[in-house]
Amino acid sequence: MDKEMELITKPMKVINIGIDSFLESLKIQGVEVVHVDWRPPAEGDSKLIEILDKLEFL
Amino acid sequence: MMSGIVKNIVLGNRYFDSLKLMRISGKIAEVQGVKKGAVVMATDLNKQILRDVGLFTAVLEEAKPDHLVVAVSLEDESYLDPVLKFIEAELEREATRSQGVGQMNPKTLESAFEALPGANLALISVPGTYAKREALRALKQGLHVFLFSDNVSLDEEIELKQFAEKNGLLVMGPGCGTAIINGIGLAFANVLKEGPVGIVAAAGTGLQEVSSLISNAGVGISHGFGTGGRDLSDKIGGITARQALHILEKDPKTKVIVLISKPPGPHTAQKLSGTLAGMNKPVVLNFIGLSSSIEKSDNVFVTKTLEDAALRAVCLIRGEEFKERVFAKEAGNVLKIAEREYNRFDEKQQYVRGLYSGGTVCSEATLILAELLPSVTSNMPPRAELKMKDAKVSAGHALIDLGDEEFTVGRAHPMIDPFVRKQRLIQEAKDPETAVILLDMVLGYGSNEDMAGALLSTIEEAKSLRQKSGGYLSVVASVVGTFEDPQGREEQIKKLTDGGVVVMPSNAQAARMAAVIVSRGRAKIA
Numbered sequence: 001m002d003k004e005m006e007l008i009t010k011p012m013k014v015i016n017i018g019i020d021s022f023l024e025s026l027k028i029q030g031v032e033v034v035h036v037d038w039r040p041p042a043e044g045d046s047k048l049i050e051i052l053d054k055l056e057f058l
Numbered sequence: 059m060m061s062g063i064v065k066n067i068v069l070g071n072r073y074f075d076s077l078k079l080m081r082i083s084g085k086i087a088e089v090q091g092v093k094k095g096a097v098v099m100a101t102d103l104n105k106q107i108l109r110d111v112g113l114f115t116a117v118l119e120e121a122k123p124d125h126l127v128v129a130v131s132l133e134d135e136s137y138l139d140p141v142l143k144f145i146e147a148e149l150e151r152e153a154t155r156s157q158g159v160g161q162m163n164p165k166t167l168e169s170a171f172e173a174l175p176g177a178n179l180a181l182i183s184v185p186g187t188y189a190k191r192e193a194l195r196a197l198k199q200g201l202h203v204f205l206f207s208d209n210v211s212l213d214e215e216i217e218l219k220q221f222a223e224k225n226g227l228l229v230m231g232p233g234c235g236t237a238i239i240n241g242i243g244l245a246f247a248n249v250l251k252e253g254p255v256g257i258v259a260a261a262g263t264g265l266q267e268v269s270s271l272i273s274n275a276g277v278g279i280s281h282g283f284g285t286g287g288r289d290l291s292d293k294i295g296g297i298t299a300r301q302a303l304h305i306l307e308k309d310p311k312t313k314v315i316v317l318i319s320k321p322p323g324p325h326t327a328q329k330l331s332g333t334l335a336g337m338n339k340p341v342v343l344n345f346i347g348l349s350s351s352i353e354k355s356d357n358v359f360v361t362k363t364l365e366d367a368a369l370r371a372v373c374l375i376r377g378e379e380f381k382e383r384v385f386a387k388e389a390g391n392v393l394k395i396a397e398r399e400y401n402r403f404d405e406k407q408q409y410v411r412g413l414y415s416g417g418t419v420c421s422e423a424t425l426i427l428a429e430l431l432p433s434v435t436s437n438m439p440p441r442a443e444l445k446m447k448d449a450k451v452s453a454g455h456a457l458i459d460l461g462d463e464e465f466t467v468g469r470a471h472p473m474i475d476p477f478v479r480k481q482r483l484i485q486e487a488k489d490p491e492t493a494v495i496l497l498d499m500v501l502g503y504g505s506n507e508d509m510a511g512a513l514l515s516t517i518e519e520a521k522s523l524r525q526k527s528g529g530y531l532s533v534v535a536s537v538v539g540t541f542e543d544p545q546g547r548e549e550q551i552k553k554l555t556d557g558g559v560v561v562m563p564s565n566a567q568a569a570r571m572a573a574v575i576v577s578r579g580r581a582k583i584a
Contacts, residue, residue: 040188
């Protein structure tokens, strides 16, 4: 089965990361949605983020 | 150039999303004694922007990306305390507002995935620096990605899209403003009738204009996929567009497909020609009025305007004959309306000034006017030779995309925040050579809840300014949106019409109307 097709054949369930006002309009439309309280990782230190990502995906 | 003092205050490790900070930044200039100001997270990009606009001091050198900072230009030091108090109160208000979102929100994508089993799409709008990281994490969890964030590099886009394609997932974006899936609108989308037309668009307001016109014509939309503006360039090779076309071809609900993009790169155009020719459904193409080497076939139709793309799709569904539309019947007697406008001009009034919130509709209007009038320019020209010398000061016929970064520093997009457009409207009204102001009003989720209402007092002020110096300021607009949108298309049109604005049924018709008026009826409209 074509995996891409699942985008339209399965009910939409959304994870919202970032601007929280996008939540409202999805909720109004009856979409199941979870909002992530996102913060810049590792205090925004790009070198540290890179190291963390490498560890995580090992 | 700037007198007074510039102050930077680091408010410490507190994170607020960009939309919230823009809302606050937009209000700072209204505080007494403040010339301009912004509240931002101290990312490298934001620091650079503050440098560029003269709001940066050495205090910010050490600030980290997760530090919230205030940057203000004040008449004198005594105004600092009141403005900081104002900002704190606004931050508190924004924080309270988000509490309604839910107190126990997960902190990471992975824990959100546990909280919502079966999640299949991530809507990502974090700052560009972190966007690829979050998008890749989402793809690795098996989620499709809607990437609203911009400032994502071409290499990052390629990496994300290649990974997604291998895993049967789509990346809509970066810089994707709109998508509609099974009638559900993501980010900036209109409330549309569901129906048999599927759309693939590398142009945000292009998707909004075409989907709204189709819906308003009584036919509806099955799905509308945004791809990000660079998707059909040769570097990306149209990865998302091809995936989206494939989905629409297999989707039993979709009977006709519309593809909207800037002209594809030559290699991509060649590949796409093959794909399109082999498709089992008719495809309507629109390259924002530009030409492309894509080959036409029995099943592939190229249209010049967004409106014609919509109309063509509607005709294919209804089995009706298609004719290019110049002016719609409901536009009334165009020449008569134009005459009523230009008869009140004085002889100095010569030019159209377009003040746009939507990039694609601005490009389209620029090309339409360039065919009808001499020396038309734009700050975001669809063709290089139409480039405006200085976006801050209009000369000749000029169309300005106010969504360009140059105008949005520390502010929300002009579809949300009317401030920059209001300022520019007055600036143009004071120019004795301005004859016609051309506007777009973009409705739907995410956009300003009443843009017509927000602009009306300024339109009135601009018109009366012009009247005082003799002459008359003509204002022409089109409304991108549907009858079902939260703002209501009809209500917005009525407000504008009552305010003396000539409202046309589409962006293309508004541009042509502006040309007829400014040329005193002489523009050669086919």
